[in-house]
Amino acid sequence: MKIAIIGTGFVADYYMTTLANHPQLELCGVFDRDQARLAQFCAHYGTRAYPDFQSMLADDDVAIIVNLTTPESHYALSRQALAAGKHVYCEKPLAMRYEEAAELVALAEAAGLTLATAPANALSAAHRLVADKIGQGAVGQARLVYAQMEDGPVFRAPWQEWRSVSGARWPGLHEFEIGCTLEHAGYALSWLVALFGPVDSVTAFSALTFPDKGPGTGSIEPGPDFSVGALRFRSGVVARLTNGLAAPRDRSMTILGDAGTLTVGDLWDHSSPVYLESAHGGRSLATKLAERLEAKLGRFIHSKPLPGRKIRYGRDARRLRLPNYPSRIDFAGGIAAMADAIEAGTRCFASGDVALHITELALALNNAASLPQPYRLQSSFEPAKAG
Known part of the structure; x- marks a missing residue:
C-alpha cells in the first residue's frame, strides 16, 4: 500500500x-x-x-x-x-x-x-508477551496497574544539541509548550486500553511544576510538566498513570493480580524485559537475596532487580530494525497494521472509536485543572473478544 x-x-x-x-x-x-x-x-x-x-x-x-x-x-x-x-x-x-x-x-x-x-508500541513483542501471560491466567484477575511515563529532567539536558539521523533538531521548545502528557501519555494509554478495554472515569491532576525550562525558553508558555491520573476501567481494573518531565526516567508498568505480578521494564522498548512474580512463592533468587540484604543492613536498597523471574521471548520473535535508545519502538508498525486491516476489510485496533478514546484520555489528563473530577469519558469502544 x-x-x-x-x-x-x-x-x-x-x-x-x-x-x-x-x-x-x-x-x-x-x-x-x-x-x-x-x-x-x-x-x-x-x-x-x-x-x-x-x-x-x-x-x-x-x-x-x-x-x-x-x-x-x-x-x-x-x-x-x-x-x-x-x-x-x-x-x-x-x-x-x-x-x-x-x-x-x-x-x-x-x-x-x-x-x-499513534503510538504503535502496543503492537510490540513485549505487549504481546504480557497479553499472552494475562490471557493464560499468570496473574489471575488483574486488579491494579502502576504505569509511569517519566522522561527525566529533559530541560536540564543539552537538548539544543540533539539531532535526528537526518539532521532535524529535537523540538524542545515545542515539546515543553505542549507538555509532558500530550507528548507521552499515549505510550501508556495504548497499552492499557489494549489490555483492559475502555475507561469509564478518570480522576486526574496536572500542573506546571518547573516554569523555568532553562536558557532559550523564555519565549514560550510551558504546558504541564507533571500529571497523574487514576483510571477506572469498565472491566474493573484500576490504574495509576503518571507523566512528567522532572522525575528520574521511568517508563515501566506493573500489573498486579490475585495470583501474581507482571512488570514491564520499558514501554518504549519493543522487546522490553518482562518479569513474572507469583503471589504464592516463585520469587527469583535475586529478589530473595536483595530482601535478605535489606534486612541485614536495616535499610531500603533502591537499586534492586525487578521482582520475579524474567520471561523468555519465543525463538520465532521477528528481528526488527529499530531506532536507537531511548525510542526502541517500531513506529511504522502502526501504519503497517492499518494497511493490512484495510486490505483485509477489517478494523485495526488503534482506529475509529479506540483512537478517539485514547485521545480523550490524554486530553483529560492534560486538562485536569479545568475539568470536573472525576471526569466521565464520553467515548468508548467494544473490546475484541478472545479467540
Whole structure:
C-alpha cells in the first residue's frame, strides 16, 4: 500500500528507520512547509518531495496520509486528507480538542475510511508477551496497574544539541509548550486500553511544576510538566498513570493480580524485559537475596532487580530494525497494521472509536485543572473478544 508523509521533523526519522520492517508499505513522497528541512530529509533518504500538501492529496497512488506534523496541525490536515478520500495515520493526539477528534472519527466513518492514531508500541513483542501471560491466567484477575511515563529532567539536558539521523533538531521548545502528557501519555494509554478495554472515569491532576525550562525558553508558555491520573476501567481494573518531565526516567508498568505480578521494564522498548512474580512463592533468587540484604543492613536498597523471574521471548520473535535508545519502538508498525486491516476489510485496533478514546484520555489528563473530577469519558469502544 502506498503512503505519503506530511511533516519531516524529528519523529519522521523514527518512521523512516522502521519503514524497512514493512515491505508492504511503499513511500511515494513527503512534504514539509519548512523547505530547508524538506530538502535535507529528501537528500538523506533519497525520497521525492511534493511541492505542497495539495499535490500530495491529489496523487491518486497514495492511499494513506501519515500526519507527523505538530499536534496543533493534526486536526486541520487530517480533515483535509479525509475530505480528499485518503486514509489517515496520525501522530498523537488526533486533535487538541475532543470535539475536533470526534469530528474526524465521524468523517472517516461516514466516508468508509480508516483514521488511526499513534503510538504503535502496543503492537510490540513485549505487549504481546504480557497479553499472552494475562490471557493464560499468570496473574489471575488483574486488579491494579502502576504505569509511569517519566522522561527525566529533559530541560536540564543539552537538548539544543540533539539531532535526528537526518539532521532535524529535537523540538524542545515545542515539546515543553505542549507538555509532558500530550507528548507521552499515549505510550501508556495504548497499552492499557489494549489490555483492559475502555475507561469509564478518570480522576486526574496536572500542573506546571518547573516554569523555568532553562536558557532559550523564555519565549514560550510551558504546558504541564507533571500529571497523574487514576483510571477506572469498565472491566474493573484500576490504574495509576503518571507523566512528567522532572522525575528520574521511568517508563515501566506493573500489573498486579490475585495470583501474581507482571512488570514491564520499558514501554518504549519493543522487546522490553518482562518479569513474572507469583503471589504464592516463585520469587527469583535475586529478589530473595536483595530482601535478605535489606534486612541485614536495616535499610531500603533502591537499586534492586525487578521482582520475579524474567520471561523468555519465543525463538520465532521477528528481528526488527529499530531506532536507537531511548525510542526502541517500531513506529511504522502502526501504519503497517492499518494497511493490512484495510486490505483485509477489517478494523485495526488503534482506529475509529479506540483512537478517539485514547485521545480523550490524554486530553483529560492534560486538562485536569479545568475539568470536573472525576471526569466521565464520553467515548468508548467494544473490546475484541478472545479467540
